[in-house]
Amino acid sequence: MIEVSNLIINVNEKSNIPLFGLDFIGILDRGTNLLEVKPITLCNLRCKYCFVHAGDYINNFILKEKYIISWLKYALKYKSTKDIEIHIAPYGEFFLYDEYLRLIRDLKKIPQVKVISIQTNGTLLDKKKIMDLEKVGLTRLNISFNSLDQSIAQYLSDDPNYSVEKMLNIFEMVLKSSIDLLIAPIWFFGVNDNEIIKIIQLAKEYQRKGHSGDKFRLGIQNYLIYKTGRKLRKIRQRDFGYFYKRLADLEKKYNLKLKLGPKDFNIHPAHPITPPVERDExxxxxxxxxxxxxxxxxxxxxxxxxxxxxxxxxxxxxxxxxxxxxxxxxxxxxxxxxx
Ligand code: SF4
The missing domain is CATH 2.40.50.140 (Nucleic acid-binding proteins)
Incomplete structure (x- = not known):
């Protein structure tokens, strides 16, 4: 039976919900050595551009940690490769997940898993959490961060309490730890153009302080509009040709690698987990x-x-x-x- 309380649906061994097949919870495979894990649909922000509409759901889902681990072990049987990356990328915010440390700790015990990375908005991180994550062996934090300007950052996150200063402190703490840092801004052309330049300058400063290679990377993303997501008013999506051309120009100007691809993260094809159905069936x-x-x-x-x-x-x-x-x-x- 599924336990339902306060519109939260707890997904566990008894819930009858398999963890293959859904995009918003469970384990997502795209036929590579990277498996995405989605343990929660709650978020503490309601970003104006959120491509999954987090915060607007009638029902939210939280997956039991043990249930995720048992499904992951099953998923790994499909993968012959021994260099698996587990990328925790919820349709929500991972640090609202009570069992976050236990999940990393248990993932770390699986010999096939070599890299554990987390996608987060970073706002719930603090010194203690970063130290705990370091202790359990987290590899990388991918932190979304779109602006150094306080008012633009608050506008985009739709949060009057969003603090750029706090985020900069968090970056410093992560850089001092053994955890790698990837800052992941979205480029909303016409909204945060200057902010992207300022974030590149920040990245150069981190580089000058000796943070380079896997330790620190900047991964600028193109703003994409999804039918199912929230949209920024009056902003249109730019095609990838234009986006990559702008990145190439900035790479040259600032002598900084900005175009990141699967190879930069050692992602390669690996036996896919294929649904046993056909389209239109x-x-x-x-x-x-x-x-x-x-x-x-x-x-x-x-x-x-x-x-x-x-x-x-x-x-x-x-x-x-x-x-x-x-x-x-x-x-x-x-x-x-x-x-
Ligand atoms: S974009 Fe990320 S942080 Fe913002 S509301 Fe969506 S899930 Fe939450």
Whole structure:
């Protein structure tokens, strides 16, 4: 049975929700040696550009740590490679997850796992947490950070308490620890152009202080607009040709590597975990939970697969339904179907 309290759905051994198949929770594989883990959908911010609409869900999900580890061990059986990176990248904020330290500690015990990285907005970090993360052997923190200007940062994060000064202190603490740091700003063309330049200058300063190579990297991202996300008003997405041209110009001007790709993180193809369905196939699924919104449900297919079921009509947990597969990519272990 699924435990539901205060609109939080706890996902554990008893919940009947497999951890393959969904984009918003569980384990996401894109056919490489990197597995993404998504343990929570809660977030402490409500960024105006959030591509997953975090903070607006009717139901939120928290996965039991032991359940994640048992599924990860199962996922790793598909992967013959011994240089696995676990990238914890929730549709939310990882440091709201109570079991965050236990998860890193248990991941560290798996011999195949060589790198553990976390995607975070960084605002909940402090000295103690960084020291704890260092002790359990975290490899890298990827911290989103879009502006050195306080008012722009507060505008983008939609948080009047967002503090640039606090974030700069956090960067310093991470740089002094054994944890690698990747600062990941999004370039919203026309909004934070000057801020991107200032962040590059900050990166150069860190380099001058001796932080380079894996220890410190800057990973500027292009702002992409998703149908399912929040959008910044009056800002349009720039194509990747334009984005990479701008990065190339800045690389030359500042003599700093800005274009990062899979090779920079030792990511390579590895046996994919492939959904056992085809696009447009009609499949029989058992509804095992509500989803995040009124039109989303979680189905179970073939014991080991969760299916995101989209339906305009209300479905009953426990019911068996026939759904049409509308999304199934060969390079992602995701299944979306609709009724
Ligand atoms: S962009 Fe990240 S930090 Fe901001 S609301 Fe979305 S999940 Fe939270």
């Amino acid at each position: 009609k499949i029989k699924v058992q509804i095992v939970s509500k989803g995040r919104t009124a039109k989303e449900w979680i189905g179970r297919f073939n014991e080991k697969w969760a299916v995101k079921v989209l339906s305009k009509i209300s479905l009953k947990v426990g019911a068996t339904v026939h759904a049409n597969v509308i999304k199934r990519k060969t390079d992602e272990n995701l299944i979306t179907a609709w009724i």
